[in-house]
Amino acid sequence: MIESMNSLLAGETLLASGGVETVKNAINWVCQPHWFFVLSCGVTGVFLGGYRALTRPAVALFALIAFTIAYGLSAMDADFLSIIIKPDNVPITLMIYLFGFFIWLGFRQAAVNDENTEQGRPLIEAGSDDKVLVWPDLVYIELIAMVLCTVFIIVWAVVLRAPLEQPADPSLAPNPAKAPWYFLGLQELLVYFDPWIAGVLLPGLIVVGLIAVPYLDKNPRGNGYYTFKERKFAISMFMIGFVILWLVLIVFGTFLRGPNWNFFGPYEYWDVHRPAALLNINLSEIFWVQWLNQGIPTEGRWGLPHFVYRELPGIVVLLGYFFVLPVMLRVTVFKRMGDQIGLIRYSLLIMLFLWMALIPIKMVLRWGWNFKYIVGITEWFLNF
């Protein structure tokens, strides 16, 4: 890892000319997967921790201006510009701004509401029993929204042509071949998981998990108004799952993944010939070769086929992760919650939680130790 960092810097420093390049290099460096990820988690954490101060309009305005300046300056870099002006990447810029704005708007109201409740003042949403007539109060809002939306789409359509590349050619694969932008998060997961997990199991779990939300969240407070204080766990989980593991990974896949799905800094040229990543190793190799100093087993034992025997350490780890850890968490960190929601709900919640947690865990293992599979039974295509 350190080597790849150095080579990254060395290659760029040759071209460097003064301060701008130094800044760009620094940003390229910070945008490496692990730093980028840690940074986004840090930003989210700080935001959730200090949401009351950080959502004050002046702070938000400052963040907006600072970000816009940074984004605008970045656009002066040819490589960065070539990414953001790709027609199908325009929605990404839109998404970043809109989510920035609406996350602010939501948490701002939460901050005001939480303050109000503490001071015994009514909520922003209070007085909800006052009724107004739908005609005209609502239909006009709807009409205006529809007109503005139409104008927006038409202007966008006039300004920007829809992309049309060369006719489809099954024998000519582009490099990188990227999924549509809204699935880039899943494509990024393919780096850390086999397709059956990244492409089938995890999407399935996302859907199941989302549907399960109202049945798992038994907290009666915070129904129908903005608040963070009264629902810290639920909202934090959602922010991690949706904003970090979905949106941030999309941004990552758009800006930082180039040919051969290699990492490239935002201001780096997408060099097709950059060598692919180092060889990755499995838990079985670490266990048998590095710890026990013997070869990887080629014969089975205890009636197990050799590949199951070989993977026993990983199987034990996984069993522990999915079956022992939930019990340990139940009697410690999640004790109160477990008491509240009961066994069935807790079991489902903890499974979803552990699967979600597995994503950053495997990412960190990969970045830090070139780690590949906990259990790698390639013989059955069963790799974890």
Place this chain on the structure above:
Amino acid sequence: MSLFSRFGDWVREGQVWGSVLRHGVPRDRRTRAMAILSNVFLHLHPVAIRKSGIRLSFTWCMGGLTFFLFLIEVVTGVLLMFYYRPTVEYAYFDIQGLRAHVTLGLLREMHRWGAHAMVIAIWLHMLRVFLTGSYKPPREFNWTIGVILLVLTLLLSFTGYLLPWDQLAMWAITVGSNMARATPLIGHEGPLAQYVQIGGVPLVHAGDDARFGLLAGTFVGPNALLRFYVLHCIFIPLVVGVLIAVHFWRIRKDGGISGPL
């Protein structure tokens, strides 16, 4: 009274006007209520609504915009269908022709950017529903319907992505659909698929697995194009339309837009 408004009154009092719109000019409480109740499109609303429910900063209008973008997609999509043939011979050139020959050829642009916007809008809608805790009882089931709508919206975008039949389209779909190969048990490269067999004869091959079901072939070819076309233009929009109706119906049955109790 000016000639103009006299004419207006004459029209509104006549038989034709009265047969179409049964209520008078919505000026007072009664006629305003009637305006909502007697219109098939508007009566999806209640007559009166809680004040907090129409505050823009509460709903962000995102559900409404998602719906409106869906309508834009339907209209531009139907128009596009006049010009587009879902075959490998024609698809790409029909799209090219849209640009070159169709007057005010913005259809494709509007359809594509509208689709992107719809994906963003539905995500924002979900975010606001979450942040306001609006999925909590009694709205649990409407959240479920919402999640299904979310999946279908993404699939709608995904199936549409293939139709221009250019490099971008073909390879994005190839990347996406390759994952189906690895479905456990029913994908030919999926875990344990080789043990799905009867009397020692394996049942799951590249020629009959989950990806084959999706693409009607082992690669993204003419069958996949036709299949995605039908899914994109007929099947998924129909299901989405029905589910949106249920979604809206449930909002009212669940007591309208959520608010503090």
